[in-house]
Amino acid sequence: MHNLPLISISIPVYNEADNIQRLYKRLSQLAIKMSDRCLLEFIFTDNHSTDDTWEKIQELAKVDNRIKAIRFSKNFGFQRSILANYLHTKGEAVLQIDADLQDPPELLEEFFQLWQQGYHVIYGVRRKRPENKFMHTIRKIGYWFIDKISEHPIPKNAGDFRLIDRKVIKALAKSKSINPYLRGMIAGMGFRQIGFTYDRDARQAGKSKFRLFQLLKLGFTGIINHSVVPLRIASYIGILFVGLSFCGMLFFLWQKILHPEIIHGVISILVLVLFGIGFQSLLLGILGEYLLRIYIILRAEPLAIIEQTVNFAEKELIL
Numbered sequence: 618m619h620n621l622p623l624i625s626i627s628i629p630v631y632n633e634a635d636n637i638q639r640l641y642k643r644l645s646q647l648a649i650k651m652s653d654r655c656l657l658e659f660i661f662t663d664n665h666s667t668d669d670t671w672e673k674i675q676e677l678a679k680v681d682n683r684i685k686a687i688r689f690s691k692n693f694g695f696q697r698s699i700l701a702n703y704l705h706t707k708g709e710a711v712l713q714i715d716a717d718l719q720d721p722p723e724l725l726e727e728f729f730q731l732w733q734q735g736y737h738v739i740y741g742v743r744r745k746r747p748e749n750k751f752m753h754t755i756r757k758i759g760y761w762f763i764d765k766i767s768e769h770p771i772p773k774n775a776g777d778f779r780l781i782d783r784k785v786i787k788a789l790a791k792s793k794s795i796n797p798y799l800r801g802m803i804a805g806m807g808f809r810q811i812g813f814t815y816d817r818d819a820r821q822a823g824k825s826k827f828r829l830f831q832l833l834k835l836g837f838t839g840i841i842n843h844s845v846v847p848l849r850i851a852s853y854i855g856i857l858f859v860g861l862s863f864c865g866m867l868f869f870l871w872q873k874i875l876h877p878e879i880i881h882g883v884i885s886i887l888v889l890v891l892f893g894i895g896f897q898s899l900l901l902g903i904l905g906e907y908l909l910r911i912y913i914i915l916r917a918e919p920l921a922i923i924e925q926t927v928n929f930a931e932k933e934l935i936l
Contacts, residue, residue: 625708629698633716720778728780737808741778858895
């Protein structure tokens with residue numbers, strides 16, 4: 618048994634009291650099924666739930682020491698919760714799943730097999746998902762747009778359901794980003810990566826916390842964190858306006874030569890205004906490039922603040 622690899626199951630939760638018992642039952646069954654291949658530990662990070670989620674986790678942890686849990690002092694967001702969870706795992710590989718059971722934990726068997734073949738990242742690719750057409754269209758457009766402007770390819774139709782090797786965890790631990798977009802970060806790290814296509818199930822209980830606003834916010838984070846295109850838009854607009862003002866100036870001079878009797882005050886004012894806007898935008902774009910890099914280095918907020926723990930020794934806590 619001691620020669621078997623330890624696999625950590627990373628589970629970020631927020632108001633998932635109705636799903637905790639169902640999730641634990643399936644994870645326990647999975648642990649029994651895979652007991653000849655690996656050992657499992659279950660790491661929960663609670664984003665300061667307002668229901669009975671934390672109490673239910675505490676109850677389970679009393680009878681199963683494989684369960685470890687951290688409760689944050691407030692809601693630090695889904696992506697930060699996942700990263701904090703990763704940093705507190707001990708497994709040679711980590712499977713990240715949601716508590717709503719839309720991503721079947723039983724797929725660990727297939728992911729584990731691919732991991733043993735030498736892949737460092739095995740991510741789930743959703744063939745279909747039970748959601749309305751509007752949200753599906755928004756996600757599709759978002760994935761396409763982020764991929765197009767990102768500095769590196771980001772897998773389409775892939776969420777945070779993935780198995781990653783300890784090497785990836787160590788690389789993530791070196792990141793200074795306090796507002797991570799993990800699927801982009803992991804995709805840009807390299808390593809051997811492979812997608813696994815599956816059908817996503819319907820939510821077992823409770824309501825989704827990922828509505829349109831949260832989806833757009835996550836997409837915006839992905840764009841800002843993995844592309845400098847938005848920052849450079851100011852420079853491009855500046856160049857455009859400078860070009861337009863230059864053309865306006867040539868037109869103004871041409872009109873002045875051909876028709877010296879015509880008053881050209883409006884055109885000259887327009888040229889000056891366009892040039893001023895363009896030049897300022899150009900300077901702001903250049904300054905923004907440098908400020909972005911300084912800001913990323915200097916921001917030093919904690920990833921999350923721990924309020925309570927279960928089955929964690931003090932020396933095991935990273936945050």
